[in-house]
Amino acid sequence: MKTISLLFLFIIFFYGALIAQPIGTQVTYPTLPTQTVTNANVPTAENVLVVYNSGNSTSVEVKNYYVTKRSIPTYNILGISIPSSFTYSTGTVILDQSGELIKNSGTCSESSTEVCDNIAWQFYKDFIQTPIKNYLNTTYNQNGVLLKDAIRYIVLCKGIPHKIRSGHIWIGTYGEWAHRTRINVSVDALLCLLNNNQDIISLYNNPVTPVQPPVGCGIFCNDVIGGNPYNGIDQNFSFDYRFLPNHFETSNGWKLNYLVSRLDGDNINEVKVIIDKSVDADKSGIGEWIIDDDPDWGTLGTFTQAKDQLVAYG
Numbered sequence: 001m002k003t004i005s006l007l008f009l010f011i012i013f014f015y016g017a018l019i020a021q022p023i024g025t026q027v028t029y030p031t032l033p034t035q036t037v038t039n040a041n042v043p044t045a046e047n048v049l050v051v052y053n054s055g056n057s058t059s060v061e062v063k064n065y066y067v068t069k070r071s072i073p074t075y076n077i078l079g080i081s082i083p084s085s086f087t088y089s090t091g092t093v094i095l096d097q098s099g100e101l102i103k104n105s106g107t108c109s110e111s112s113t114e115v116c117d118n119i120a121w122q123f124y125k126d127f128i129q130t131p132i133k134n135y136l137n138t139t140y141n142q143n144g145v146l147l148k149d150a151i152r153y154i155v156l157c158k159g160i161p162h163k164i165r166s167g168h169i170w171i172g173t174y175g176e177w178a179h180r181t182r183i184n185v186s187v188d189a190l191l192c193l194l195n196n197n198q199d200i201i202s203l204y205n206n207p208v209t210p211v212q213p214p215v216g217c218g219i220f221c222n223d224v225i226g227g228n229p230y231n232g233i234d235q236n237f238s239f240d241y242r243f244l245p246n247h248f249e250t251s252n253g254w255k256l257n258y259l260v261s262r263l264d265g266d267n268i269n270e271v272k273v274i275i276d277k278s279v280d281a282d283k284s285g286i287g288e289w290i291i292d293d294d295p296d297w298g299t300l301g302t303f304t305q306a307k308d309q310l311v312a313y314g
Contacts, residue, residue: 032227032228032229032250032251033229033249033250033251035229035230035233035241035247035248036247037240037241038240038241038242038243038244038247039240039242040242040243040244041242042242043152043153043242043243045070045071045072045073045076046073046076046141046143046150047150047151047152047153048070048072048076048151048152048153048154048155049076049077049078049132049136049147049151049153049154049155049258050063050066050067050072050076050077050078050155050157051078051079051080051132051154051155051156051157051160052077052078052079052080052156052157052159052160053079053080053081053082053099053157053159053160054079054080054081055081055082056082056099056159058158058159058268059157059158059159059160060079060159061268062157062158062159062263062268062271062272063077063079063157065271065272065275066155066157066263066275069275069276069279070275070279073141073142075139075140075141075142075147076141076147076151078131078132078135080127080128080131080132080160081127082095082099082127082128082160082161083127084099085105086123086126086127088119088122090117090119091104091105091106091117091119092104092105092106093105093119093120093122093123095161097163099159099161100161100162100163101161101163101164101165102120102123102124102161102163102164102165102187103120103164103165103166104116104117104119104120104165104166116166116167116183117166118166118201118204118205120164120165120166121164121166121185121200121201121204122201124161124164124187124190125200125201128160128161128187128191129190129191129194129200132154132191132194133194133195135147136148136151136194136195137195148195148245149245151245151258152243152244152245152258152259153243153258153259153260153261154191154258154259154260154261155260155261155262155263156187156188156191156260156261156262156263156264157262157263157264158262158263158264158265158268158271160187160262161187162186162187162188162262162264163184163185163186163187164184164185164186164187164190165184166183166184166204166205167183167184182203182204182205182206183204183205188260188261188262189260190203191258191260192256192257192258192259192260193254193255193256193257194257194258195245195246195255195257195258196254196255196257198253198254227250227251228250228256229248229249229250229256230243230248230256233248235309237313243256243259245257245258263275285314289307289310291303291306291307
């Protein structure tokens with residue numbers, strides 16, 4: 001079984017589709033433009049940007065181990081400094097859960113009905129998105145190519161926060177998921193969109209996909225992004241659709257800038273094992289896939305479909 005070292009790919013376009021939907025919910029997805037082939041070459045280390053937390057010793061160690069194993073060029077390595085807290089005019093944002101969670105320091109995020117303001121999102125933008133975006137847009141690699149055009153994949157090392165919480169998981173009149181309404185979101189997901197002209201904060205408290213609960217669609221009638229243009233692409237593995245920045249676009253003008261992955265685990269040794277196994281992958285074909293699904297949550301059959309497709313491919 002091939003072990004993938006780039007963990008936790010979260011793309012915000014279809015994040016809501018990956019979350020279990022309430023029983024009786026009818027999900028409809030936006031109409032997307034037809035995506036054309038890229039015919040891109042096989043990616044190399046020059047197409048990868050490695051981002052680590054320069055103030056976190058574990059993050060530095062993961063970065064050092066990975067870039068050595070994968071021969072990542074110096075220009076493709078970026079350290080960013082992330083404070084443990086920062087105070088805005090409307091409140092203070094802190095890092096919680098061992099630095100993995102960005103949240104408002106008040107009680108709003110623990111409420112069952114309240115939506116916080118967007119300062120946790122602002123913290124993400126100020127201390128994670130902006131330094132990465134600035135680096136990509138001002139740095140050239142050894143071949144004289146601007147990194148924003150050369151990079152396809154951003155790899156985040158353990159020590160970079162991976163969640164933003166701006167409200168409890170249940171929000172609003174219809175019992176909507178705060179994840180589905182882009183209140184609580186994945187850092188990795190937002191970074192996929194970092195070079196769009198639109199302000200990332202404009203997505204705050206907007207629906208992910210149109211959903212019609214039994215009492216009406218409520219706030220889910222419109223998705224300001226317009227779906228995931230990379231979802232379901234190349235299901236037959238022709239490899240004619242290898243990812244390229246800004247190629248895949250929604251009808252609402254949002255482009256998928258980068259694919260974002262993460263090197264993470266419970267401890268540094270687990271992360272190193274993941275990296276080692278990806279470099280020397282098991283290609284015997286006799287390994288096992290573990291698909292963890294809870295049938296009581298009703299996951300639209302996606303896990304069953306994934307299992308059936310894997311079986312079909314032998």
